[in-house]
Amino acid sequence: MRGHFRRLVATGLERAGIRTGLRWKLSAAIALVGALVAVALSLVVHNAARVSMLDNARDLADERIMIAQRNFELSGRMNFPNTKIDDPNLPAALRDRVEAGQRATYVADRPGDVPDIWAAVPLKNGHVMSLHSGFTDRSSDILQDLDQALIIGSIAVVLGGSALGVLIGGHLSRRLRKAAVAAHQLAGGETDVRVRDAMGGVVRDETDDLASAVDAMADTLRQRIEAERRVTADIAHELRTPVTGLLTAAELLPPGRPTELVLDRAKAMRTLVEDVLEVARLDGASERAELQDIMLGEFVARRVAAKDPDVEVRIVHESEVTTDPRRLERVLFNLLANAARHGKPPIEVTVEGRVIRVRDHGPGFPEDLLAEGPSRFRTGSKDRAGHGHGLGLTIAAGQARVMGARLTFRNVRTPGTPEHLPAEGAVAVLWLPEHAPTNTGSYPMLPGSGT
Structure with missing residues (x-):
């Protein structure tokens, strides 16, 4: 039943769009458990105290009826308070036991939760002597005070449990948040980040195991990526010499259309090899920018x-x-080559402060490039197809990263245009940083070594 209730609450929060944190979930869970335990213990203590008081009252009534019986048999008079002979209000169950020759006590509940205490004993003449008394005011006051103390204690337990849940949940939430930040940094290419170190803390728990597993996975992926990069660079490097020789041999062929085709393919292969080597260098994070002060608009225009x-x-x-x-x-x-190859004229370049925009009027970038960024050997969708190997934008993004810049892509759409219709152009935006990227190990060029 409680599990069904929790599912209903969680479903309601999700439908309402409410995102609850771990600390509040733990606080609510501890508060709920504390409330259930406090209520259960309060009921047990209340009932135990009530039963104990009733037993004491019954023992007292039994002693009093014995004293009243002895006084009556010695003096023949009723001189004990609250005693009667053959009381018509005597409970039937108690009367049956006394008529069977037993001395007995009985508790009868009445409205208001104040019980009646009865005690009865058979007399020698066949009559029944009974004593009727109620729960004493002092006992009622003690029970009420106990109930108040139990209520206050239950509230304190719930509040204390909630505070404890907030503290525990807050600590765990902070550790997980730090781990998430470190994981995002890893995904962003910061290979020196360690999730376990980012979390910190002295106590070791399951979150440390998770962080260690993420670090191990990141190390394994890093090693595989580095191995693939080295293989790619080695292959491209080994291909450079034969491709250069092939291009040189093609240039020695007699003029003609076949020679032009061979030269064109050989140059394309050399360009591909050089691009693959450049991508490998950029992936190796060993490139450094040579910084120089320039007037951006004049530089781009020239x-x-x-x-x-x-x-x-x-x-x-x-x-x-x-x-x-x-x-x-x-x-x-x-960016210009990509716009000319995959887009349509006119191609426009806009310089505004530190921002450079390159726009064409073609069908726009493919959705996977907008969502994931440039990827090597992916030339785009069939609507933006063309010649090439998909390395141009990859190299552009890598070089921008070395400069400390940011390269973004978007499609141009008139407001209200349905999504299934093609875009009216593609825009690549290069955001140059306000400060030189010295944190990448870049260094300034000497005066006079300009472009």
């Missing part, structure tokens, strides 16, 4: 004009930034 004069560059707000010009150019060219 580089884009040299790359593709047909691309429109709009400088909304000029800004001086400290960044790596070579890597910034690499990111910019990769």
